[in-house]
Amino acid sequence: xxxxxxxxxxxxxxxxxxxxxxxxxxxxxxxxxxxxxxxxxxxxxxxxxxxxxxxxxxxxxxxxxxxxxxxxxxxxxxxxxxxxxxxxxxxxxxxxxxxxxxxxxxxxxxxxxxxxxxxxxxxxxxxxxxxxxxxxxxxxxxxxxxxxxxxxxxxxxxxxxxxxxxxxxxxxxxxxxxxxxxxxxxxxxxxxxxxxxxxxxxxxxxxxxxxxxxxxxxxxxxxxxxxxxxxxxxxxxxxxxxxxxxxxxxxxxxxxxxxxxxxxxxxxxxxxxxxxxxxxxxxxxxxxxxxxxxxxxxxxxxxxxxxxxxxxxxxxxxxxxxxxxxxxxxxxxxxxxxxxxxxxxxxxxxxxxxx
Amino acid sequence: xxxxxxxxxxxxxxxxxxxxxxxxxxxxxxxxxxxxxxxxxxxxxxxxxxxxxxxxxxxxxxxxxxxxxxxxxxxxxxxxxxxxxxxxxxxxxxxxxxxxxxxxxxxxxxxxxxxxxxxxxxxxxxx
Numbered sequence: 273x274x275x276x277x278x279x280x281x282x283x284x285x286x287x288x289x290x291x292x293x294x295x296x297x298x299x300x301x302x303x304x305x306x307x308x309x310x311x312x313x314x315x316x317x318x319x320x321x322x323x324x325x326x327x328x329x330x331x332x333x334x335x336x337x338x339x340x341x342x343x344x345x346x347x348x349x350x351x352x353x354x355x356x357x358x359x360x361x362x363x364x365x366x367x368x369x370x371x372x373x374x375x376x377x378x379x380x381x382x383x384x385x386x387x388x389x390x391x392x393x394x395x396x397x398x399x400x401x402x403x404x405x406x407x408x409x410x411x412x413x414x415x416x417x418x419x420x421x422x423x424x425x426x427x428x429x430x431x432x433x434x435x436x437x438x439x440x441x442x443x444x445x446x447x448x449x450x451x452x453x454x455x456x457x458x459x460x461x462x463x464x465x466x467x468x469x470x471x472x473x474x475x476x477x478x479x480x481x482x483x484x485x486x487x488x489x490x491x492x493x494x495x496x497x498x499x500x501x502x503x504x505x506x507x508x509x510x511x512x513x514x515x516x517x518x519x520x521x522x523x524x525x526x527x528x529x530x531x532x533x534x535x536x537x538x539x540x541x542x543x544x545x546x547x548x549x550x551x552x553x554x555x556x557x558x559x560x561x562x563x564x565x566x567x568x569x570x571x572x573x574x575x576x577x578x579x580x581x582x583x584x585x586x587x588x589x590x591x592x593x594x595x596x597x598x599x600x601x602x603x604x605x606x607x608x609x610x611x612x613x614x615x616x617x618x619x620x621x622x623x624x625x626x627x
Numbered sequence: 628x629x630x631x632x633x634x635x636x637x638x639x640x641x642x643x644x645x646x647x648x649x650x651x652x653x654x655x656x657x658x659x660x661x662x663x664x665x666x667x668x669x670x671x672x673x674x675x676x677x678x679x680x681x682x683x684x685x686x687x688x689x690x691x692x693x694x695x696x697x698x699x700x701x702x703x704x705x706x707x708x709x710x711x712x713x714x715x716x717x718x719x720x721x722x723x724x725x726x727x728x729x730x731x732x733x734x735x736x737x738x739x740x741x742x743x744x745x746x747x748x749x750x751x752x753x754x
Contacts, residue, residue, distance in 0.1 A: 294711070294712055294714050294715040294718070295711070295712045295715070296711065296712075296715055301715065304715065304718075304719050305719070308719055308723050311723050311727070312723065312726055312727070315723075315726075315727040315730060315731070316730065319727075319730045319731045319734045319735075320734060322731065322734060322735050322738065323735065323737060323738035324738065325738070326735055326738030326739045326741075326742055327738045327739075327741045327745070328742070329739075329742050330742075336668070336669075351668075351669060352665060352668055352669060353665075356661065356662075356665040359661055360658065360661060363654065363657050363658065363661065364654070366701065366705050367650060367651070367654045367705075369705075370650050370704075370705045371647065371650060373707075374646050374647055374650065504747075523676075604707075608706055611701055611702075611705045611706045612706070614701060614705075615701050615702065618694055618697050618698055618701065619694060619698070621694075622664075622690050622691065622693075622694040625668070626664060626668045626690045627687045627690055627691070
């Protein structure tokens, strides 16, 4: 490491230059402070996620119900296994990175090459997994109907299992055509065409007596509510008992009675939603999808740039740049960044998928 | 400077023979913690979801504590914070912890307040 520090003849004088504050080189210290600022950016994202979630605490989508897919296991309900796998991949690539740094300290070039290569592979698997997760989320699985007020109506059978709209919607002869820019008023665009439109879902729902609807409201603690003497609470109990059939399941999503289901769908329904984008989200509030895209997207972008940095130093190691320089500190600095990406994922995993 | 690593973790309970072994040891520990988290997330034991401490489910407390434990070992052993001098460690860790706690506290209280307004006000979200 001495090779990097110029001998200026002022050794021992604190302000004379050539001194290393905090015993770390300039590059390493700056990487640490960059990480602090980046951590604040991510905490801003996650804290605003918490803000929105607290704001809609009784209608927020449950992560276990949203992310239930695993590649090649079609139709198998596998909540969170895939995210756990992704977490594991990222931690493991962190391990290979720190092993590369360790080998760098011992000036073992070939070991650094192998470990860096493994790190890059781990990073690529992670980014690919995230792309798959996004694709699955965007595609959606059951479909739902959005109301005029922006609520999401999801369909269930009598046993409380989800039913996909494709299973009951009837195909109506009247075909709807999507409005395009080239056809009519140029600044207006039609919405995305879904596999069934609202009228078809409505007709199918009315024809099938066994279907029920739920929105995102959760069943409150009924015992406490019934015991209350407040007039507002009594009205609330009356409203709940009029609307829902599963009031004994505290904390579960409340299911409308058949009668209420029909009236909800017919009076409030507006359009069919399949999957999620920034404006509509079949799993619940669109904010959930917005935060999912922004937080995992921003993190995925960090992983992607980390892979690029790793590739650059990988080739530098291969052609012997750091061997000639006499130290592998660059591997250590990029390593700090890479571990930080892992660190952020640990928090995203907890606050997006677990809590 | 960078070559001498502190090889003890868990406050000196386990001391590894080399830095490489310490890395694998920490990896094993982090994997176990992750497996525990996922298992709890899938099983969701009722004891933990129905009882609360400071208005939060015990299960969520466990998740958050385990996350902080993981964050500690990633920072201390993978990022070599353990080997840095104290002023650098404090400059990085305390700054981040203070600002993040402050931000989270303010935003969560505000979010809960808006929830109450939505819920108890005359304007109801029922259309």
